Amino acid sequence: MPSISSRGKNVPMSPFRKLVPFADKAKDAGKHVYHLNIGQPDIETPLYALQKVRENQLKVLAYSPAVGQLSYRKKLVEYYRKFEIALTPDDIIVTTGGSEAIQFAMLSCFDIGDEVIVPEPFYANYNGFAQIGSLNIRPITCDIEDGFALPPVEAFEAVITDKTRGIFITNPNNPTGCFYSREDLTQLGRLCKAYDLFLFVDEVYREFCYDGKEFYSALRLEGLEDHVIVVDSISKRYSACGARIGALVTRNQGVLEAATRYAKLRLSPPGLAQILAEATLDMDDSYLGQVTEAYDRRRQVVYNRLQAMPGVVSYLPGGAFYCFAKFPLRSAEHFCQWLLEFFEHEGATVMLSPGEGFYATPGLGRDEVRIAYILNEQDLEKAMDCLEVALETYKAVEAAMEATPAS
Amino acid sequence: MPSISSRGKNVPMSPFRKLVPFADKAKDAGKHVYHLNIGQPDIETPLYALQKVRENQLKVLAYSPAVGQLSYRKKLVEYYRKFEIALTPDDIIVTTGGSEAIQFAMLSCFDIGDEVIVPEPFYANYNGFAQIGSLNIRPITCDIEDGFALPPVEAFEAVITDKTRGIFITNPNNPTGCFYSREDLTQLGRLCKAYDLFLFVDEVYREFCYDGKEFYSALRLEGLEDHVIVVDSISKRYSACGARIGALVTRNQGVLEAATRYAKLRLSPPGLAQILAEATLDMDDSYLGQVTEAYDRRRQVVYNRLQAMPGVVSYLPGGAFYCFAKFPLRSAEHFCQWLLEFFEHEGATVMLSPGEGFYATPGLGRDEVRIAYILNEQDLEKAMDCLEVALETYKAVEAAMEATPAS
Structure with a gap:
């Protein structure tokens, strides 16, 4: 039998992937599973936009231009203008989800063995896209104690080598929910300019900023026109994850x-x-306004509940719909599996993403989890009930495990 | 300014790409351009299927399973059964067009520097997907004089090295329209078995076989279950190129x-x-029957017209909706550009794909073109009128060029 490639055997997988069979088994057994492990919101896709699909009068579903329909790109120019980003339709390539924009960006800017600096924890699928392009991720570790704030530029500067081609960040951040300010971006921009690096910013959660924080796109950085590459997507913005429409945005002609x-x-x-x-x-801003308010309320629910759980470390995330939490236990991965396999509270349990998979540095994040607050407040409260009881119950489980010598 | 990657600078482009600005200019000048350069048919997408999209009652356009909806994969199992291919839904991964299936296949089976044997001329985008995966294409040259029939297996065997991981063919073939028989596939299968190679078959034109030829899928080869990987797509079958739905089909678990x-x-x-x-x-077979008949009639038009043109070498293609033709001139690329830039017949001209870009061996195909018969018979006749007059007119152009010393 011909054997598959080494890379095929080693495609990095999502941090919760090992848990999926346990979740399936729990559901088969009649347990309700609150999915806080994945960024698939329960928010409805705008009816207006779905209606336009229903009204289509296509006769031949032909190829669109490779870079996307011009009419769409023209409207995107108007959309970006609301964020004070000045573009032309030629600066925008419509992609198959944000995923493809990441891939195009990496292939276009990195050769085999080149390096990209990424603050960790980071969106785990960057690992897979880096593997396809054979580039190496150099992580800069952020800390839950300060809400995963961006480390000082000196930390980035310290890991720059002659292989470094760029810095890649997600703003607001998945998986941490951290919001990066204009000042943060300006500092990174200055560093990229000094070292001739690309600055990649995944801005797919652009709309979801809280506490009056104003989103500042890297595309606004002056003098960085040839450095900045933005990844975008409608998946989260319009709760249209299954559409698979994203964009690569840059002014760099090459x-x-x-x-x-x-x-x-x-x-x-x-x-x-x-x-x-x-x-x-073609819609007004009311949909996005309501959605952002809904996420904000959910954010408060998760934050308040986590704060009330003994020994749990968390923070109020500034954007997106994720937060990290540090639990008073040894292995979040074991805890997450146990939640699905053995735990039940009022007929339900909760699925979380173990934190370790979001770090590139071995050993980090073992007592952390990512929580995606993508369910309505009522379900979130129930999920948090599960988590609260589970953390209390798990203490005895962990103590028993430690008392039992490994066989 | 940070510079882009070497690979980004060298992404292989389609054989007609350089001609696009000339086609645009011709159209701007009011000339009608018959596009026989690209596989975008004028056939209507089935209304029944478009109607189902119009009737969708989705509330949240959520992610589908990564491998595609189970309900769809179950129906695909029934579809393949019509071709005597026995599968389970787990043997099928739904992809974003056939393009993504090619990419997944290459990444899964080849490491950097591995080799794949491909009969040339071949679908030029294989070059780009091979570049992304950093694998090398070893071409086996086919000959227009015998309708680009598959060379004997000895020719394949002769180029196998310790880097060779597989053979990649398109059946029926794009760009040649060549139909490979059960015997052809059996021979290739035997070779793949003997040398432990994968056999990749791009079968997206499966339905379009003529003259009573019966399509034989590589998935039917006995004892080759772990070797065969099929690339599929609905783009051509249902004239739904813009849908971006394909499939990777194999029984190899790895x-x-x-x-x-x-x-x-x-x-x-x-x-x-x-x-x-x-x-x-969910449709009966009448749509595909009618479409295949339509392509068959178009095929006859192109074949008959080419046969009547002095000095042109062509053949009756057995499948797909392409054929190659060899013209009595030095540079098909110059001729194709001249067609757009300077030629006009009754207010129109024709766009063809120069043949050279479909070969990996330098220097081959310079007097050849690919013709995609994707227009209705009436338009095809007019396009062939253009071509006939153009070939006659071009003789003097070429003679004049040769008489003029290069400045």
């Missing part, structure tokens, strides 16, 4: 040309979904 | 596991398009 070639290779982004995406831009 | 990991990385294939794809499988 990157645009290279990414366009990669785009041509796969012919076109999804056609039906571009109808939906374009329609979202 | 490949399925690796490809599933790559699938999870990009989260899910397009959701709306899966509704369309699934609906096509």
